[in-house]
Amino acid sequence: MTVAGRSQAERMAIDWEVRLRDPAADDGELRAFRAWHDGLPEHAAAWASLQGRLAQMGGRGGHAGAEGLAVARALRQPVEDRRRALRAGFGVAMLAVTGAGSWKLAHELGYDATWRSATGERGAASLADGSALRFDAASRIDLAGGAGGGRLHLRQGQLLVRARGAVTVAVAGAEVDCSGAELCAGRLGRCGIAAVRGGDASLRLPGRAPVALASGDTFTFDGAGATASPLSFNAAAGWTRGMLVADRLPLPDLAEAFGRYHRDILRVAGPARSHLISGVFRLADLEGALRQVAAALPVRVARYGILTIVE
Numbered sequence: 001m002t003v004a005g006r007s008q009a010e011r012m013a014i015d016w017e018v019r020l021r022d023p024a025a026d027d028g029e030l031r032a033f034r035a036w037h038d039g040l041p042e043h044a045a046a047w048a049s050l051q052g053r054l055a056q057m058g059g060r061g062g063h064a065g066a067e068g069l070a071v072a073r074a075l076r077q078p079v080e081d082r083r084r085a086l087r088a089g090f091g092v093a094m095l096a097v098t099g100a101g102s103w104k105l106a107h108e109l110g111y112d113a114t115w116r117s118a119t120g121e122r123g124a125a126s127l128a129d130g131s132a133l134r135f136d137a138a139s140r141i142d143l144a145g146g147a148g149g150g151r152l153h154l155r156q157g158q159l160l161v162r163a164r165g166a167v168t169v170a171v172a173g174a175e176v177d178c179s180g181a182e183l184c185a186g187r188l189g190r191c192g193i194a195a196v197r198g199g200d201a202s203l204r205l206p207g208r209a210p211v212a213l214a215s216g217d218t219f220t221f222d223g224a225g226a227t228a229s230p231l232s233f234n235a236a237a238g239w240t241r242g243m244l245v246a247d248r249l250p251l252p253d254l255a256e257a258f259g260r261y262h263r264d265i266l267r268v269a270g271p272a273r274s275h276l277i278s279g280v281f282r283l284a285d286l287e288g289a290l291r292q293v294a295a296a297l298p299v300r301v302a303r304y305g306i307l308t309i310v311e
Contacts, residue, residue: 119138131167137157139159
């Protein structure tokens with residue numbers, strides 16, 4: 001194989017890494033990846049080589065510097081604006097970026113949230129009034145209204161706030177207001193979810209009447225409106241204990257939740273997209289979750305290194 005051919009395969013492997021991390025990747029893209037991966041031995045080799053380098057740069061190999069870690073994390077970020085930037089700007093040479101250049105890149109890719117957590121790592125913080133904040137893995141939260149503000153913008157992930165005063169959480173196109181209560185809110189796949197305990201809350205969707213949440217209520221919501229959920233507060237906040245409690249959850253939404261905890265790529269394709277699943281899953285145990293899915297539903301699991309396709 002020529003050097004030019006090898007470089008082309010490496011560039012394509014990087015492009016596929018970015019494209020397949022898009023939760024909106026459709027069946028056509030998955031089929032195209034498999035055709036590319038299986039088409040030539042050098043394609044499969046380039047894919048495996050890229051994953052090995054990213055594992056080292058991500059720190060798992062024990063030899064990554066700070067700059068390599070920044071680049072690897074940027075490449076693996078599941079945020080659309082970063083994905084576009086990476087697709088436009090990353091070439092094979094970018095994997096060797098060092099010094100201030102990679103930190104500038106990391107800044108430009110949006111490492112600017114007030115609080116953020118990495119894949120597989122939950123976080124905690126406090127608001128100015130002493131309200132306790134916990135947030136799920138792969139979350140990004142902005143604090144609005146200055147240091148004493150009680151308005152949180154949840155860009156990505158999930159949070160739980162034990163509000164001492166008035167708190168508003170903007171999430172998934174809605175706003176949830178509460179005061180003196182525990183509020184669990186976030187994104188679960190294509191929907192938002194809000195649960196309240198020890199007080200009440202109000203869910204406001206654009207163009208719709210507010211929905212009152214009493215203590216113990218859980219609602220899911222999207223552009224079509226809000227729907228009461230049978231999940232208890234403890235079930236909705238299961239992520240704080242490393243658990244995902246699913247009640248007729250679409251498989252693509254399950255895959256998205258596990259994507260917050262694993263650097264591997266999990267995608268759902270074909271008829272499997274329409275399957276719903278219920279159960280309790282350990283977020284740290286991707287293999288166990290896949291066994292649960294395969295045992296409960298008529299699906300097939302195909303693996304391409306770090307890429308797993310459920311179809």
